[in-house]
Amino acid sequence: MKILFVSDIHGCLPTLQQVLGFYDREHYDMLCILGDILNYGPRNSIPEGIDPKGIVALLNERKDSIVAVRGNCDAEVDQMLLEFPMMADYALVVDGTQRFFLTHGHVYNEQNRPTLKHDIFIYGHTHLWKLEATEQGDVVCNLGSITFPKGGNEPTFATYDDGVLRVRRMDGTVLQELVKKTNF
Structure with a gap:
């Protein structure tokens, strides 16, 4: 299965359209959205293209x-x-x-890890992308943000295909990749 992961859209339609264009061109099977979908939040400026x-x-x-x-x-509304x-x-996928x-x-x-057994821990929220294998044998991936990247980073999302997890720029080029070995 080919999976595309995105987080922290914050209501910006043009950046989401760019990611979904890649999703369609590369024929991904599943889109995983890790929160902050519609609202830009009180700590952020209003994004262009909201x-x-x-x-x-x-x-x-x-x-x-x-x-x-x-x-x-995100809210109930x-x-x-x-x-x-x-x-x-x-969610566990x-x-x-x-x-x-x-x-x-x-x-x-990363400071409050879940106890539920997993191989790959994927999150967003900080707007700082990260991809690394841990000493415990799992992989940690922070998706960054497609709308409000922080720390001098560019907008990013991630993909998983054939055991390879990749953090990508908005044009789809790979910033970093990691091959995940089977843990079962």
């Missing part, structure tokens, strides 16, 4: 292939508009031998 209604329409067209979790800027579940603090623990990062994060 269009929550446009994002709702675009994502609802793809509802059958989306797994999503709640971010700290957002769930009323989106036609896929997105209010859980985490299994692809063959790999268990992905998906969360936004404001509840579960």
